[in-house]
Amino acid sequence: MIEIEVVRQRKKFSIEVKNSLEHAGITTLFGPSGSGKSTLIELIAGLLKPDSGRIVVDGRVLFDHAARVDLRPEQRRLGLVFQDARLFPHLSVRANLVFGMRRQRPQDRRLAFDDVVDLLGIARLLTRRPSQLSGGERQRVAIGRALLASPDLLLMDEPLASLDQPRKNEILPFIRRLPDELAMPVIYVSHALEEVIRLSDRVVVLSEGKVRASGPVEDVLSRPDLAPLTGRFWAGAVIDAEVAGGDAAFSLTELRFAGGTLLVPRLDHPTGTRVRVRVRSRDISIGLAPPVQSSVLNAISARVVSITDDDIAQADVVLDAHGTRLLARITRRSVAHLRLEPGSEVYAMIKAASVDRPSIQATGTTDLCPPETQDD
Amino acid sequence: MFSLTPVELEALGLSLKVGLWAVVGSLPLGLFVAWLLARCRFPGHGMLNAIVHLPLVLPPVVVGYVLLLVLGRNGVLGAPLHEWLGWSFAFTWQGAAIASAVVAFPLLVRSIRLSLELVDRRLETAARTLGAGRMDVFWNITVPLVLPGIVTGAVLAFARSIGEFGATITFVSNIPGITQTLPLALYTAVQTPGGDAIALRLVIISCILAFGALAASEILSRHVRRRILGHGA
Structure with a gap:
């Protein structure tokens, strides 16, 4: 289970989320821009600190305000894929891929380098530099880099938002395969309904920093009261x-x-x-x-x-x-x-x-x- | 053929030695101060910034005199250092290196700091989520990315050291073979009746040295940029 209970209040934006998610499959955080999706991801990853609350992933306490537990981002064992791939420009694709892997003890490495490279189809890119990759290739390398650090959970913050439709179609199937083929649970942030439908098993609808609905995709998206959030056209x-x-x-x-x-x-x-x-x-x-x-x-x-x-x-x-x-x-x-x-x-x-x-x-x-x- | 006299050779060698030591010795501190100024907000931030930049605006003679007061044989720090460790900076080439380092320090810090401010901090965040701690990120992400700034700063500081005159002559005087770098030798030649020919030769040596440093910096920074960006840029 992934237990998330966080409160963070700022003048500009406040978020208050209490939710339990299954630690399996793909869960989408869905909502319009400014609904708090990315903030929630940053809170889970340890890049922002909640004012209070508790974050537990698969029994491992990452944050607990009451017990004064606050693991640093590098201790949380969470993979994060950003909208911009954020590959290290001074390193080759191979060195980028093993950056997180080398920082894990060998016995903690759950995924083999060759498996991940094959799954993502990036074997022929290994000797290149990030500047020599297309947008889609960059994002695939970023996914591989996060996976090879053997995280307990992969967080993806609108990883396809800056790509055109053909590139999205190129990458979506790879993401869809992660839970089944690599046993990697994914929390996926998106404001594109199409991605939610294609990818996710469950969806959490966020709006103004609060959870509006949560559950299997078929149930949540069929609710007429959520049409203002999911969009009239798409209702x-x-x-x-x-x-x-x-x-x-x-x-x-x-x-x-x-x-x-x-x-x-x-x-x-x-x-x-x-x-x-x-x-x-x-x-x-x-x-x-x-x-x-x-x-x-x-x-x-x-x-x-x-x-x-x-x-x-x-x-x-x-x-x-x-x-x-x-x-x-x-x-x-x-x-x-x-x-x-x-x-x-x-x-x-x-x-x-x-x-x-x-x-x-x-x-x-x-x-x-x-x-x-x-x-x- | 243009061959160097022992005196010229000595001055040239001393200039190179002083310049290299000034840069190498001040680099770690320069990196640290640049990082403090670029990344940290603390009380006294503006003060530190002002102090670092002071040698850029003060007459070098003032810098030399302050060094004499602080690090001279009877100086605030110089006296105990001499007494307990046997270190002496006044009238030694090490003193000349310190004078050069102080005068060149603002250039070094400025260049590294500008480069640091251009580093995409989101890359550092990404490295953190991949399991790298703060120091790990600093040495393996931040420093490689600011390498162009470090190289530029080091070359600028080296060039400034080679040309240093005022602080050096005030702090360590003008002793042939010990503290007489190229500019000081040139000054002596100009002051000596009939020294025009010697002066001209020293000017030519200085010019060649300057061109060499510029060419080296160009080659070096191109190499570094290529390594970082992965293609000729």
Whole structure:
């Protein structure tokens, strides 16, 4: 477990967080700029000192105000990857990589140099200087450098924020593999929802220095009350599904999830691949019966959980489809016309064409490697 | 052929010896003071800064005289040092090196300090999170990154030492073979009737030495920069 209980109050910015996280997988700290994500990371890493509180990682007390424990950053055994790679310009890539490793006792080194270098695909860069690397390569070397110090936990502070989309796509799969292949838990800071969906197992939503929500990605992102934080455009639900088959004639792929099946435009993933599908609330309409003579391909039977109508014309309807949460944004007029209320049995209708490829991300281990990108 | 007389050779050798010792001896203190000024905020910060820069604005003769009062045979520190350790600075080449070091110190500190202020401290933070303690970070990250500033400062200080005149002649006098560096030898030659030819030769030697130092500094700093940035810059 990672127990974080910190208070730090300053005139400009105050943060007060109390949260327990699993010491496994990838946890994202998500929130708008200025919400305290980076501050929280610096507090955990020991670069800032909390006014009070306690930080424990996997049973190891890093900070305890009451017991006067405050380990120095170099004693905390936490890896930190920054937005700017911060490679040491006077050292070669190899020397950068072993900088942290050499400062660990041999018996404390959990990861082998060659394994990390292979995983990150940086073997051919070892003799270069940081100034001779592209942005994506630099960030991969920075990740390798942090890993090779064999930390108990890897903290990543918006490591992709300064990279363009192709570079992000190049690095995201590597990060996704860390928990499984190297048994390295990750806390990942991001303000990009796409990264949260592609990477994380759990998400902690921060706003104004406080935790607003925390839990599995599917649950947290499906909550309509968090839409102001996750963004109106993005408001919707996340469905964990598996590729079940396809309709080659019409170039469609069938996905199976707890609540039924979902037809989407053809994916290249093989059958059995785990995928995460984001369905925007605007793309779900609600009917009391399955559609007849309609273009809509997906009708999922569900029950209305709650209706939020804080908007003048529109309402957010939370649906439960056999355990999977869906979020539909419809007009208040429709709510009244269909006489919707909590408990109503309905059909959630999703246009297959509305689920575009960027909203579907493979999360399993079978199809994580994008084609090798050359960038030098 | 241009061959050197024993007197010229002696003056040249003494100048090089005094300059090198002045720089090498003051480098550790210079690095420490530059670090204090660049990184620490403490009461007396401005005072320390002023004291370090004083030799830059004071007439060198004043510096020499103060050194005589402090480190001379009857000086505040000079007397006990002579009595207990047998050290003597007045009228010795070591004294000349100290006079040069004091006069050149501001140049050394300034250059290192400017370089220190340009170091990206986030790199030091990164090193801390990788398990390096403060001293470890200082020697393995900070010092290599300020090496260009150290080299520049050392070359400037060496050049200033070679040209030192006022403080040296006041503190250790002008004794051929012991404290008579190139500028002092030149001064003697100019003062001697019919010494014009000797003076001219000393001027030429000084010019060659100056060019040599400049060329060496250029080559050295280019080498250091290449090592740090990893390419010709």
